[in-house]
Amino acid sequence: MTISPAGTEHVVAGLHRPVRRRPRLTSVRVTMLLLVTPSAFLLLLITAYPLGYAAFQSVHDGTLITGGSYVGLSNYGNTLTSAAFWDAAKFTVVFTVVGVFGSWLVGLGLALLLRSKFPGRGLFKVLLLLPWVVPVVVSATSMNYLVATSSSPMPKLFHALGLGSPLFLADPTWAQVTVCVYKVWVSFPFMMLMVSAALSSIDETVYEAARVDGASSWQQFTGISLPMIARSTYISWILMTIFCVNDFPTIYLLTGGGPESSTTPLVVLAYRTVFQDFQVGPGVAIAFVMTLILVVVSTLLYRQIRKATYQ
Structure with missing residues (x-):
């Protein structure tokens, strides 16, 4: 019997193929499992x-007790056909998009700024962390002091500039703008830390090689920095999306969801439905819809993380 060269290669390959062994259940593994x-x-x-x-x-259709x-599925059906639910969903989308991408853009800009060396950089970095470190009760109270009434500093500043005297928390549009700006303010330090950590992992020789090839600063940013921090960026987007959708204290402390429910996101609507209207079933249904939305968005972003990892 003769064996062709191709057949010989297959036989040799089969002989050298590593044999996978099942992990043995040693006493150490048993101890770890028991612990x-x-x-x-x-x-x-x-x-x-x-x-x-x-x-x-x-x-x-029970209560908090029974x-x-x-x-x-009637609770889900009533929830999905409710005008209040869709109004809250629209504001949740706006609040989340502004919170995620607004804080990321500010954090990215500051992270790039902190890469350059200048006097007092360490102190500047610590001060930039304060909006995130300070308890939300304190920062929300400070924001209320700035914008709550016509005699607050911000309305006075607008009046001095000839822009009128807007009531930031009494007008529905201004209330939405105020809440979104506040969310960016308290969230950008987190994004700044994520981007700074990702940028610090990039080898400087890559930038040096790009400069030797004549790449401009913008080309280095779009061709090196952004692709190299893509994985960290998607992770930060996932986390910040979860933070924004589930952010109850920011809204409740600033506006309570008003005026006219203009700043009521899904999480506040769920709270009101359960603990103020005592409709437990519909309120929990809203929470489950929120969870489903977060799972879908997180899955889509996670796929982008895998693509960035493979690239």
Whole structure:
């Protein structure tokens, strides 16, 4: 019997193919499993039970105390056909888009600025972290002092500039602008840290080679910096999207969702529905719709992370 060269290659390749061995259950592995099991069980209990009970409530017409009768998906149907839900959804989208991309642009600009050396750079970096470090109650109170009434500093400044005396928290449009600006203000330090960490991981020799080839600063930014920090950028977008959609204290402390529900996002609407209107089923249904939206957006951005990693 003769074996062709091609057949010989297949045989040799088969002979040298590594054989995968199943991991052996050693005493060390058993000990590690025994140590992890109580924590994993407790974590599962803390997470799974509330989630399961919330799912139970979303298909019942109960209260905070009683489960009520089974109503199927009518809570979801009533929620998705409610004008209040879609108004809150629209503002949630605006608030999230401005919060994510506004804070990212400001953080990116400051991160690029902090790459250059200048006197007092360390102190400047610490001061830039204050909006994120200061408790939201303190910063929201400060924002209220600046814009709440006609005698506040910002309306006075607008009046001095001949721009009228807008009531930032009484007018629906100005209230939305104020809330979005405040969100960018308290969120840009997080984005700045994420971008700074990503930029610091880029080898300087890449920029030196680009300068030798005659690349301008803009070409270095678009051709080197942005592609190299893409993975970190998508991660920060995912996190900030979750932060914005679930941001209850910012809205509640500044406007309470008003005026005329113009600054009511889905998270505040869910809170009002459950704890003020005592409609537990519809309120929990709103929360589950929010969760579904976050899962979809996070999945789409995660795919971009994988693409950036492979590239």
